[in-house]
Amino acid sequence: MLSRDDVRRIAELARIEVPEEGLAAVQHDLNGIFGLVERMRAVDTAGVEPMAHAVDLTQRLREDKVTDTDQHELFQACAPQVEDGLYLVPKVIE
Amino acid sequence: MFDHTLPELAALLHGGKASSEEVTRLFLSRIERLDPALNAFITVDAHKALAAARAADARIAAGEAGPLTGIPIAHKDLFCAKGWKTTCASRMLADWVSPYDAHVVERLDRAGAVLVGKTNMDEFAMGSSNENSHFGPVRNPWDTARVPGGSSGGSAAAVAARLVPAATGTDTGGSIRQPASLTGTCGIRPTYGAVSRYGMVAFASSLDQGGAFGKSAEDLALMMNAMGGFDARDSTSVERPAEDYRRDLAKPLAGLRVGLPKEYFTADLAPDVGACVIAAVDELRRLGATTVEVSLPNQALAVPVYYVIAPAEASSNLSRFDGVRYGHRAAQYADLNDMYRRSRAEGFGPEVRRRILVGTYVLSHGYYDAYYLQAQKVRRLIAGDFARAFAACDVIAGPVAPTVAFPIGEKSSDPVQMYLEDLYTIPVNLAGLPGLSVPCGLGAHGLPVGLQLIGDYFDEARMLQVAHQYQLATDWHRKAPPGYGA
Numbered sequence: 001m002l003s004r005d006d007v008r009r010i011a012e013l014a015r016i017e018v019p020e021e022g023l024a025a026v027q028h029d030l031n032g033i034f035g036l037v038e039r040m041r042a043v044d045t046a047g048v049e050p051m052a053h054a055v056d057l058t059q060r061l062r063e064d065k066v067t068d069t070d071q072h073e074l075f076q077a078c079a080p081q082v083e084d085g086l087y088l089v090p091k092v093i094e
Numbered sequence: 095m096f097d098h099t100l101p102e103l104a105a106l107l108h109g110g111k112a113s114s115e116e117v118t119r120l121f122l123s124r125i126e127r128l129d130p131a132l133n134a135f136i137t138v139d140a141h142k143a144l145a146a147a148r149a150a151d152a153r154i155a156a157g158e159a160g161p162l163t164g165i166p167i168a169h170k171d172l173f174c175a176k177g178w179k180t181t182c183a184s185r186m187l188a189d190w191v192s193p194y195d196a197h198v199v200e201r202l203d204r205a206g207a208v209l210v211g212k213t214n215m216d217e218f219a220m221g222s223s224n225e226n227s228h229f230g231p232v233r234n235p236w237d238t239a240r241v242p243g244g245s246s247g248g249s250a251a252a253v254a255a256r257l258v259p260a261a262t263g264t265d266t267g268g269s270i271r272q273p274a275s276l277t278g279t280c281g282i283r284p285t286y287g288a289v290s291r292y293g294m295v296a297f298a299s300s301l302d303q304g305g306a307f308g309k310s311a312e313d314l315a316l317m318m319n320a321m322g323g324f325d326a327r328d329s330t331s332v333e334r335p336a337e338d339y340r341r342d343l344a345k346p347l348a349g350l351r352v353g354l355p356k357e358y359f360t361a362d363l364a365p366d367v368g369a370c371v372i373a374a375v376d377e378l379r380r381l382g383a384t385t386v387e388v389s390l391p392n393q394a395l396a397v398p399v400y401y402v403i404a405p406a407e408a409s410s411n412l413s414r415f416d417g418v419r420y421g422h423r424a425a426q427y428a429d430l431n432d433m434y435r436r437s438r439a440e441g442f443g444p445e446v447r448r449r450i451l452v453g454t455y456v457l458s459h460g461y462y463d464a465y466y467l468q469a470q471k472v473r474r475l476i477a478g479d480f481a482r483a484f485a486a487c488d489v490i491a492g493p494v495a496p497t498v499a500f501p502i503g504e505k506s507s508d509p510v511q512m513y514l515e516d517l518y519t520i521p522v523n524l525a526g527l528p529g530l531s532v533p534c535g536l537g538a539h540g541l542p543v544g545l546q547l548i549g550d551y552f553d554e555a556r557m558l559q560v561a562h563q564y565q566l567a568t569d570w571h572r573k574a575p576p577g578y579g580a
Contacts, residue, residue: 055287
């Protein structure tokens with residue numbers, strides 16, 4: 001069972017604000033979901049190879065040549081804040 | 095005309111009986127008149143649609159028409175379409191206009207299909223009822239107090255209500271098949287890797303697959319012919335020669351072995367739904383198929399496994415929405431971290447936040463092996479069940495959803511109840527197999543029921559053959575919701 005502190009820690013890792021008054025409801029929902037998931041944890045999987053993907057994949061290699069054109073103005077047009085081709089964020093270093 | 099299948103519409107268009115502009119205007123006027131009660135569309139652009147229709151008419155006049163040229167379609171609003179809002183039904187992307195086309199959008203555009211609009215959905219494709227949309231729930235045209243299913247609920251409702259002849263969707267855990275079943279439409283989720291995911295906003299990358307809705311198996315085959323095929327821009331696109339998904343439609347079913355998983359016919363299945371599915375299986379027998387009981391012993395583990403793998407991949411994929419490069423940014427914040435936290439809390443709805451939190455936890459230090467790795471191992475067991483079943487049969491048949499469409503609000507307060515809605519569809523996604531839903535009767539309250547057909551890897555043509563032969567003998571797929579038919 002996840003505690004309130006667990007929920008606070010997960011929310012911080014996920015960078016999603018969960019207000020104090022909303023913690024209990026989120027805790028309740030997450031514990032409900034983990035109750036559902038519990039059934040899977042008891043299965044004996046000794047010697048079973050994890051299945052990461054639906055199909056066996058091999059990475060393809062392509063020719064080493066430029067295929068993309070510079071469209072940064074188009075792609076940055078939808079950003080919240082841009083200046084001189086740079087994304088602006090709050091100051092990180094004083 | 096709005097009741098026509100794609101080949102019937104194509105015959106009118108290409109035989110000079112109607113222009114694409116006329117057909118497109120007809121569907122646009124239906125959307126204008128009927129969609130306010132359904133909320134199936136997030137964006138409709140009559141100006142763009144009519145321009146595309148006139149271009150299609152020019153192509154038809156020049157003798158360069160393909161099977162979809164001039165036919166109006168809609169895309170689920172997570173397929174990027176250049177110059178169109180692509181919202182994923184999220185506040186996070188409520189105003190985002192895509193600067194590029196998804197592979198599927200490009201392909202259908204090139205085929206001459208006329209894009210009329212983008213359809214409503216559960217936010218970021220997370221949901222089974224289409225109640226998780228920033229733009230409000232979609233209503234089922236069979237009963238507007240009920241859900242159309244999800245997450246591709248807008249596409250399903252739009253096709254069911256004859257607002258558009260065909261539409262795209264995506265299916266990560268049942269998001270095409272379940273709404274198809276609940277709205278009496280046909281929907282196909284192809285084999286993982288058959289349709290490029292390029293430009294399809296990612297939810298759970300090892301499970302997501304694009305597919306289509308239509309009114310018949312042949313409609314699905316025509317959509318797949320345009321959408322399928324290798325694309326180097328998706329690293330999981332499977333390199334195979336292009337195929338004609340219509341090639342086996344006319345073949346009779348004599349000799350076909352249909353597997354019936356015993357775990358799909360238990361007390362979990364509502365009796366009215368079970369009766370329709372069993373009647374459909376009887377019809378397949380009359381058409382020459384034989385049936386054999388098969389077993390998927392790990393089927394009950396599929397929903398638990400899915401709710402580890404899908405949230406884990408979602409938490410990773412959705413970390414890109416940070417309020418920096420695109421999407422919603424909070425108006426007020428103290429510092430960079432606070433900006434991330436608030437932008438994401440404001441931009442994502444409750445179900446998306448919930449899944450990101452679950453995914454973050456199962457991937458976090460100390461829990462990875464117990465949850466994510468264990469889920470991947472059980473996933474292999476589930477895939478193995480199907481491999482054994484397909485040694486004894488050619489196609490698997492069963493229900494799509496345990497009940498007919500449920501009332502709006504009935505399951506929205508309990509996530510786990512909602513998740514269990516997908517118990518018959520999720521195993522297919524975990525294995526990466528193709529599946530489809532075709533209407534096979536009316537259950538409780540006169541609401542549609544879907545028959546699920548599950549095929550072996552890349553055996554879509556056979557699934558479509560079974561569905562088409564069934565539809566030659568029955569007319570459930572011809573039934574429109576009351577008030578929406580011809």
